[in-house]
Amino acid sequence: MRIKRLKLSGFKSFVEPAELRIETGLTGVVGPNGCGKSNLLEAIRWVMGENSAKSLRGGGMEDVIFAGTAQRPSRDFAEVVLHAEDGEGEELEVVRRIERGAGSAYRVNGRDVRAKDVALVFADAATGAHSPALVSQGKIAAVIAAKPAERRQMLEEAAGIAGLHVRRKDAEQKLRATEANLARLEDIMGQLD
């Protein structure tokens, strides 16, 4: 998957709508301390479904919304749009929006979807909010210090099989529900005999 464009509005320090084109090849983001370089990487993680406030350097999920400054009032929502191209050259547009008091909503190619569906789209393309391709400050040291199980998770994400675990969990839940239904049916049949 190749990320082609990123649009931010009200996300952290990006109070005004901003659009970035990410060309093929190496992209560098330069700027003075505190200008929002890390916020850009966090916007990519966030639109991919990141839900850990800690990994977004916030106390709660709504902390990604522009909090206001001495000169500017705060915003009520934050939105990030990611345009990408999948391995087959198909265009993909993922939108995540959060409103104060209303939580997050996602859209993929114009359709409302669940957070889980977004995670699967990226997991199947061997990427996602926890992809080792998104290297934030301190990440290299974290990889070196990672426990074997954590390293395995990183490798599984890089190999594109992380989505299989989500589907397996879903299938196991359905199986358990079906088993419970069957047991109830047998009870009822037993009472009828």
Ligand code: ATP
């Ligand atoms: P450095 O080079 O020091 O790592 P950076 O360019 O990566 O800095 P970021 O850490 O991305 O900068 O941006 C930090 C800035 O974003 C700070 O000025 C902070 O006040 C601002 N910021 C973060 N969250 C919000 C928010 N919710 N509302 C407004 N501003 C925010």
